[in-house]
Amino acid sequence: MHFGSFTGLKILSGRGPGIKIRISSVGVVATDLRSEFVSQGINQTLHRVYLQVDTSVNILTPFDNIEKEISNQVLLMENVILGEIPSTYYNLEGLNNGDELEVIE
Secondary structure (H helix, E strand, O other), rough: OOOHHHOOOOHOOOOOOOOOOEEEEEEEEEEEEEEEEEEEOEEEEEEEEEEEEEEHHHHHHHHHHHHEEEEEEEEEEEEEEOOOOOOOOOOOOOOOOOOOOHHHH
């Protein structure tokens, strides 16, 4: 790191005599497996398994302590589950309770 970088002025960044500094990072990671089922038609279901990674990282420098929270979700597995094809199918979305029987009859 150069001495000009400590001034905060962009024009002096990277200029001046070199200064050796040590930077240490300390962090904590928490993970969680998540599962999701999504309908994919009348006889298919899409199953996904995710790994949720949440981390808190502290960067320790002689002049500052920087703390960052980082979250990311990684897809581990995706699978289509096939079911039996039904002999009949009724799409009853959008109907009020009690109206279903009138549509079927």
